[in-house]
Amino acid sequence: MTGAQHLGEALRLLAHAGVPDAARDARRLLAHALDLSPARLTLALPDPLPPEVAERFHALVARRAAREPVSHLTGRRAFYGRDFHVTPDVLDPRPETETLIGAALERRFARVLDLGTGSGCILLTLLAERRQAKGLGTDLSDPALAVAQRNAAALGLTPRARFAQGSWWDAVEPEARFDLIVSNPPYIAQDELPGLAPEVLDHEPRMALTDDADGLSAYRVLAAGAPRHLAAGGALMVEIGPLQGDAVAGLFAAAGLCDIAVLPDLDGRSRVVSGRLQAV
Ligand SMILES: C[S@@+](CC[C@H](N)C(=O)[O-])C[C@H]1O[C@@H](n2cnc3c(N)ncnc32)[C@H](O)[C@@H]1O
Numbered sequence: 001m002t003g004a005q006h007l008g009e010a011l012r013l014l015a016h017a018g019v020p021d022a023a024r025d026a027r028r029l030l031a032h033a034l035d036l037s038p039a040r041l042t043l044a045l046p047d048p049l050p051p052e053v054a055e056r057f058h059a060l061v062a063r064r065a066a067r068e069p070v071s072h073l074t075g076r077r078a079f080y081g082r083d084f085h086v087t088p089d090v091l092d093p094r095p096e097t098e099t100l101i102g103a104a105l106e107r108r109f110a111r112v113l114d115l116g117t118g119s120g121c122i123l124l125t126l127l128a129e130r131r132q133a134k135g136l137g138t139d140l141s142d143p144a145l146a147v148a149q150r151n152a153a154a155l156g157l158t159p160r161a162r163f164a165q166g167s168w169w170d171a172v173e174p175e176a177r178f179d180l181i182v183s184n185p186p187y188i189a190q191d192e193l194p195g196l197a198p199e200v201l202d203h204e205p206r207m208a209l210t211d212d213a214d215g216l217s218a219y220r221v222l223a224a225g226a227p228r229h230l231a232a233g234g235a236l237m238v239e240i241g242p243l244q245g246d247a248v249a250g251l252f253a254a255a256g257l258c259d260i261a262v263l264p265d266l267d268g269r270s271r272v273v274s275g276r277l278q279a280v
Pocket of ligand 1: 090091092093094097115116117118119120121122138139140141144166167168184185186187207208209
């Protein structure tokens with residue numbers, strides 16, 4: 001059977017399993033099985049698939065049909081133009097998080113802190129884009145930090161990226177101050193969990209998704225502690241769920257931050273809250 005025939009069969013199987021973008025995923029998995037970039041796949045489609053490739057492809061398609069995320073099957077995910085290593089220990093970097101990157105890159109910063117760094121995608125992107133900056137990434141999860149460290153090494157950023165384990169501010173030295181503090185904390189409320197896709201609910205770390213409460217627990221801790229760790233004039237920027245703008249802006253105000261803004265993503269949904277510590 002040719003690659004095109006295998007692809008057609010996989011597409012039918014994935015569509016039947018309810019995979020949302022079955023055609024795109026089938027192509028990505030076939031490219032992965034062939035060790036090709038998806039852009040080069042078309043050239044290989046008329047040829048018969050070598051048996052070992054066909055076997056690899058069928059195994060990947062079966063796992064995708066069971067709703068494992070593509071990034072877990074390929075071990076990779078593109079974020080802000082760079083390739084990140086991804087495992088089931090970290091949140092799969094999301095395109096909407098690029099809104100936080102865009103907002104952060106409008107500021108000047110030499111010292112950046114990323115709380116709940118996961119794969120490291122936010123911290124490492126900011127360091128890659130600002131070649132003079134240094135940063136600290138923290139997480140409660142040791143396995144997640146191992147993934148972030150691996151990504152730092154792959155991107156040549158190890159000399160400028162440090163990592164520390166602990167719950168939110170506990171992982172940060174008491175005297176440390178930053179020009180920019182960013183976070184994409186777990187913000188899904190417990191009662192929203194049943195509405196999540198199986199790829200998310202069954203395959204991503206629960207601690208990366210939810211606080212098992214109202215979705216705002218992390219923002220309360222982050223906002224309250226930020227003034228102690230921001231340099232004068234420094235900014236706190238967090239990703240939010242689309243309906244959390246007012247609540248999180250209120251927490252920033254209660255913590256004494258100024259210039260508070262709720263910023264939209266490309267679809268016009270509230271996605272980032274930013275605030276600043278008054279310059280002295
Ligand atoms: C939504 S994920 C974001 C991961 C990554 N920054 C990204 O944007 O893809 C939230 C991260 O916060 C971490 N986390 C959860 N609870 C935490 C806590 N109490 N202290 C520090 N990190 C925590 C999770 O392990 C997870 O890596």
